[in-house]
Amino acid sequence: MTKALSPWRDPVALLAAPAVLYLLALYALPLVWLLAKSFSGPAGLTLAPYAEFFADPFNWRVVANTLSIALWVTLVCLLIGYPASFALARAGAALQIAMLVAIILPLSVGVVVKAFAWQIVLRRDGVVSQLLVGLGIWDEPQRLLFTETGLVLGAANIFLPFMILPIYSVVKLIDPRLDEAGATLGATPIYRFLRVTLPLSLPGVVSGVAFVFSMSVSMYVIPSLLIGDRFQTLSTLTGRSFLFMRNEQLGSTTAVILLALAVSIVVGSGRLARRLGGSA
Numbered sequence: 001m002t003k004a005l006s007p008w009r010d011p012v013a014l015l016a017a018p019a020v021l022y023l024l025a026l027y028a029l030p031l032v033w034l035l036a037k038s039f040s041g042p043a044g045l046t047l048a049p050y051a052e053f054f055a056d057p058f059n060w061r062v063v064a065n066t067l068s069i070a071l072w073v074t075l076v077c078l079l080i081g082y083p084a085s086f087a088l089a090r091a092g093a094a095l096q097i098a099m100l101v102a103i104i105l106p107l108s109v110g111v112v113v114k115a116f117a118w119q120i121v122l123r124r125d126g127v128v129s130q131l132l133v134g135l136g137i138w139d140e141p142q143r144l145l146f147t148e149t150g151l152v153l154g155a156a157n158i159f160l161p162f163m164i165l166p167i168y169s170v171v172k173l174i175d176p177r178l179d180e181a182g183a184t185l186g187a188t189p190i191y192r193f194l195r196v197t198l199p200l201s202l203p204g205v206v207s208g209v210a211f212v213f214s215m216s217v218s219m220y221v222i223p224s225l226l227i228g229d230r231f232q233t234l235s236t237l238t239g240r241s242f243l244f245m246r247n248e249q250l251g252s253t254t255a256v257i258l259l260a261l262a263v264s265i266v267v268g269s270g271r272l273a274r275r276l277g278g279s280a
């Protein structure tokens with residue numbers, strides 16, 4: 001019987017050492033600093049910064065803005081991405097490759113570039129405004145830039161691949177014959193979808209929702225360019241606190257709250273996805 005090697009002597013474990021050191025230096029240590037700064041006060045450790053933050057009605061509105069935009073972006077991505085993932089999974093080989101390229105290729109373009117592109121699309125003489133006027137929905141061109149609707153549209157476009165790909169990875173494993181078997185037994189299309197297809201695809205839905213919601217909650221560049229300072233979220237308030245107000249304690253407090261929201265969504269969705277995957 002061979003003796004187990006210590007993690008420090010295992011050659012395979014040592015391969016992870018550079019990545020671990022990198023994460024410790026550039027991720028873990030700054031997080032520890034943020035946590036310490038958010039709980040620090042003149043007399044030492046205190047919860048006063050959090051009490052002051054939640055005592056201000058403006059900050060509650062900032063939290064509500066953050067959650068509201070994240071929910072709307074996630075909902076739009078889900079409504080578009082769910083059927084798109086089925087189309088991608090059921091498409092032929094050539095069409096599937098073309099669709100994957102169309103979905104993945106935009107990820108190579110920076111967020112700043114895409115946000116500036118949406119500034120052009122959402123302005124009064126942009127494509128969206130002209131299209132809605134042409135369809136007769138609007139009587140005259142209107143500006144969607146610097147509005148909450150424009151922010152949701154722009155963010156949903158940028159985050160849509162992160163909804164489609166997780167759902168697609170689960171849907172492609174669903175046997176299409178299950179739907180055919182349900183049809184031969186007399187089940188209606190709606191019944192087959194609700195009792196067969198939807199439950200089997202839920203792990204992918206949960207993963208996609210977690211990806212999009214966590215990124216939407218913490219986005220900074222997109223709201224800064226598409227809606228400006230008039231609509232504050234936790235991420236933009238954090239940036240203003242550090243860059244303009246020079247209030248490190250407020251910035252640390254909002255950053256920790258934002259981190260807690262994102263981590264709770266990821267951890268909760270991970271547990272739910274494992275539970276759904278185990279019961280499938």
